[in-house]
Amino acid sequence: EIVLTQSPGTLSLSPGESATLSCRASQSLTSYSLAWYQQKPGQAPRLVIYGASTRATGIPVRFSGSGSGTDFSLSISRLEPDDFAVYSCHQYGTSPHTFGQGTILEIK
């Protein structure tokens, strides 16, 4: 199975700053088949990015995804209080689907 490794484990930033989260795959992903989800305590994951770089409906332009092959990233500019959450990457191009362990984006 494809293992996804996210870094850093925790990212401490202040509102207004920019964040870059990384997701590295153990083998090359097919057709940019990577998604990012945002999860807040006690809530279900919410789709943020799919196809490595396409924003889901309702996601602000401050969120952007990039990458290909084995290296992907999620960038969030001008952090707002509502952005602080856990972000998980998900590869869906190869069975079994797999998820990264998550990056905690916390307020500094």
Place this chain on the structure above:
Amino acid sequence: QVQLQESGPGLVKPSETLSLTCFVSGGSISSYYWSWIRQAPGKGLEWIGQIVYSGKTNYNPSLKSRVTMSVDMYKNQFSLKLSSVTAADTAVYYCARVFGSGVYSSPYNWLDSWGQGTLVTVSS
């Protein structure tokens, strides 16, 4: 807008079978793939498997020997059974829809709608 809601016992005894149902409202269960995902306390998400309206399934090999999924198109719901549970199966279980219907339906798409999740604890 589609909504998903998981239901089932919150407590299951070790060695017994965990049974959950996901009711889909605001849309038809047909033409889509549907997934189950779980998250153990303090851990990352784990994909359990998926099922399409025709009943075709695809399970995570790590759980395949214990997992059974089914779909009930008349009730617009799908279900998960996990047998011989242990404490390691304690988790929040989510159901989710795989993006794409009709000609765009595929098991290799992202998850675009999720249920709220239900905590299942395995304990005697």
